[in-house]
Amino acid sequence: MTTFTRRLALTAVATAAFAASLPALAAERVNLGVSIPAATHSFMGGINYWANQAKKDLEKEHKDLKITIKTAANAPEQANQLQDLSTVTKINALVVFPFESAALTKPVAQVKAKGAYVTVVDRGLTDTSAQDAYVAGDNTAFGKIPAEYIVKQLGGKGNVVALRGIATTLDNERMDAFNAVLKGSPDIKLLDAKYANWNRDDAFKVTQDYLTRFKQIDAIWAADDDMAVGVLKAIAQAKRDDIKIVFGGAGAKDMVKTIMDGKDKRIGADVSYSPKFIYDAIKLTAEARLKGEKLPATTIIPSVLITKENAKDFYHPNSPF
Amino acid sequence: MPPEPQTPPPQPEAAAAAAHRSEAKPRWTERLHGLGPVIGLVLLCIAGTLLNSDFATVDNAMNVLTRTAFIGIIAVGMCFVIISGGIDLSVGSMAALIAGSVIMFINWAGPASGSPLMAVMMGAVLAVVLGALFGLAHGLLITKGRIEPFIVTLGTLGIFRAYLTYFADGGALTLDNELSDLYAPVYYASLAGIPVPVWVFVIVAIIGGVILNRTAYGRYVQAIGSNEQVARYAAVDVDRVKILTYVLLGVCVGIATLLYVPRLGSASPTTGLLWELEAIAAVIVGGTALKGGAGSITGTVVGAILLSVISNILNLTSIISVYLNAAVQGFVIIVVAFLQRGRR
Numbered sequence: 001m002t003t004f005t006r007r008l009a010l011t012a013v014a015t016a017a018f019a020a021s022l023p024a025l026a027a028e029r030v031n032l033g034v035s036i037p038a039a040t041h042s043f044m045g046g047i048n049y050w051a052n053q054a055k056k057d058l059e060k061e062h063k064d065l066k067i068t069i070k071t072a073a074n075a076p077e078q079a080n081q082l083q084d085l086s087t088v089t090k091i092n093a094l095v096v097f098p099f100e101s102a103a104l105t106k107p108v109a110q111v112k113a114k115g116a117y118v119t120v121v122d123r124g125l126t127d128t129s130a131q132d133a134y135v136a137g138d139n140t141a142f143g144k145i146p147a148e149y150i151v152k153q154l155g156g157k158g159n160v161v162a163l164r165g166i167a168t169t170l171d172n173e174r175m176d177a178f179n180a181v182l183k184g185s186p187d188i189k190l191l192d193a194k195y196a197n198w199n200r201d202d203a204f205k206v207t208q209d210y211l212t213r214f215k216q217i218d219a220i221w222a223a224d225d226d227m228a229v230g231v232l233k234a235i236a237q238a239k240r241d242d243i244k245i246v247f248g249g250a251g252a253k254d255m256v257k258t259i260m261d262g263k264d265k266r267i268g269a270d271v272s273y274s275p276k277f278i279y280d281a282i283k284l285t286a287e288a289r290l291k292g293e294k295l296p297a298t299t300i301i302p303s304v305l306i307t308k309e310n311a312k313d314f315y316h317p318n319s320p321f
Numbered sequence: 322m323p324p325e326p327q328t329p330p331p332q333p334e335a336a337a338a339a340a341h342r343s344e345a346k347p348r349w350t351e352r353l354h355g356l357g358p359v360i361g362l363v364l365l366c367i368a369g370t371l372l373n374s375d376f377a378t379v380d381n382a383m384n385v386l387t388r389t390a391f392i393g394i395i396a397v398g399m400c401f402v403i404i405s406g407g408i409d410l411s412v413g414s415m416a417a418l419i420a421g422s423v424i425m426f427i428n429w430a431g432p433a434s435g436s437p438l439m440a441v442m443m444g445a446v447l448a449v450v451l452g453a454l455f456g457l458a459h460g461l462l463i464t465k466g467r468i469e470p471f472i473v474t475l476g477t478l479g480i481f482r483a484y485l486t487y488f489a490d491g492g493a494l495t496l497d498n499e500l501s502d503l504y505a506p507v508y509y510a511s512l513a514g515i516p517v518p519v520w521v522f523v524i525v526a527i528i529g530g531v532i533l534n535r536t537a538y539g540r541y542v543q544a545i546g547s548n549e550q551v552a553r554y555a556a557v558d559v560d561r562v563k564i565l566t567y568v569l570l571g572v573c574v575g576i577a578t579l580l581y582v583p584r585l586g587s588a589s590p591t592t593g594l595l596w597e598l599e600a601i602a603a604v605i606v607g608g609t610a611l612k613g614g615a616g617s618i619t620g621t622v623v624g625a626i627l628l629s630v631i632s633n634i635l636n637l638t639s640i641i642s643v644y645l646n647a648a649v650q651g652f653v654i655i656v657v658a659f660l661q662r663g664r665r
Contacts, residue, residue, distance in 0.1 A: 045491020
């Protein structure tokens with residue numbers, strides 16, 4: 001990582017020098033900037049891994065492509081980096097995973113105003129005219145698929161508790177989709193849904209309290225594979241065997257491995273929401289721009305049910321996530 | 322009748338009382354001053370029981386106390402640092418980095434040494450040693466380097482967490498299964514019906530109380546916090562005392578971490594997030610002045626328990642919208658602080 005940042009700094013300087021000395025050539029080359037959140041939790045670790053993977057693969061493949069990756073710890077820092085990418089690195093294409101929709105809309109619009117082609121990933125901007133293309137995971141399916149699975153496995157009858165992430169629109173979208181499915185099964189009761197911040201420790205505590213409070217729980221929607229780890233530990237500690245299903249989400253490698261090996265009968269399935277979509281977004285953008293083409297306005301990378309049958313397609317042992 | 326979470330069975334109760342006795346100055350005003358958090362906690366427990374009868378069960382009390390142990394142990398160390406007029410913002414990141422280092426060490430030493438048990442024990446020792454070393458580095462930078470503690474520890478907050486993220490490649494560091502099973506009892510086992518982390522928490526609190534109120538060192542810490550200049554004129558070795566407060570805190574973080582690792586058997590970039598604020602809040606809610614000079618270990622312990630009880634009650638009921646959880650915690654903290662506004 002350190003050598004990587006050093007290389008990043010060097011390439012940034014080199015590109016700047018290069019771009020300044022060869023303005024004529026710069027037009028045919030694609031100088032692509034990638035702006036993503038720093039690896040503050042495993043999912044973002046995955047995003048970082050796949051972004052770097054894309055840089056490695058694509059730069060090897062295309063001589064006229066130059067990719068600069070910047071990671072930011074918060075929204076203001078990301079806005080500064082977008083400015084730098086635009087004025088110093090002189091990018092002509094951008095793939096951005098915004099920290100927040102509203103806060104980053106203007107900074108991204110400014111990059112676009114300078115003539116760069118902009119692909120926004122995962123979180124849409126509040127003003128879509130600031131972007132050329134949008135690539136996203138499917139949050140509705142992320143909530144809908146687990147709900148359908150739980151309803152089916154429980155035969156339409158039982159008690160469910162849910163864990164939520166952090167209070168964001170994305171989390172609301174998932175929860176609403178989950179609730180919408182449960183509405184169709186009056187005998188499935190959602191006992192409660194509390195926030196556990198996509199964090200193992202918090203998930204552990206929230207689950208402990210659920211187990212104290214509810215004597216019969218048939219399924220727990222952990223809504224994230226990291227949180228599922230905490231949920232399982234809390235169940236083990238309380239020695240409860242009434243829980244038949246623990247459903248995570250996002251397809252972390254350990255969880256996919258568990259499904260592949262059939263190690264835990266409570267974990268029969270997962271829903272994909274792979275950080276790999278950043279790889280797809282960078283690849284699609286870079287290859288379209290090299291040909292001088294545009295991307296469709298919206299590309300949804302579908303979330304699908306991961307079961308024992310298809311688990312191996314979702315298993316990436318080298319990814320940190 | 323709700324069992325009072327801060328007094329599990331006899332021994333700890335006696336201990337807490339002893340610690341309290343040792344802290345209670347003869348003046349009754351001092352006594353009253355320390356009662357704010359206790360009153361707050363009792364009121365909360367009554368409210369919790371009324372809202373959900375499951376709150377007042379032994380199991381729930383043990384869950385809450387075990388959870389509190391990490392923050393509580395760190396808060397005891399933090400109490401010393403704050404009384405001496407310092408602050409440490411890095412404890413959450415430090416705990417995360419120590420957890421990650423210990424996991425990597427045990428994973429490596431288990432197969433290498435051929436004795437998993439030895440590896441786990443060495444890992445536990447490593448946690449405390451690392452904590453002490455990090456604390457020593459803080460102390461030296463603050464005293465010999467003459468940098469504000471706020472700045473030093475703000476710097477290390479970023480450094481520690483970044484290194485953990487780097488070691489974990491942005492993912493998680495996880496203990497190998499058999500080693501994890503071997504280590505698990507440290508968190509999950511009970512002695513005489515009380516979970517191990519709670520025992521450790523009680524012991525750390527008692528030792529902390531004794532050092533603060535019964536030793537010359539404890540008096541020096543308070544003297545420096547009251548007035549550093551005067552302490553210097555009184556020939557107190559201010560630098561050494563200050564460095565030791567950070568080392569003590571580091572050791573507390575190490576102890577908390579060695580208890581924490583077996584819980585989930587993994588460390589990730591979100592481990593220990595915001596623990597520093599929870600620990601500082603526990604100390605301040607417990608009646609220690611943020612500007613230093615005076616404080617109480619008993620208050621700190623009660624403060625730490627109070628903070629976890631709030632979130633426990635919120636998890637056990639659903640009358641309040643989940644969006645307002647943080648607001649409820651904020652109100653309670655302010656009310657408790659109001660109850661014990663003492664000398665200004």
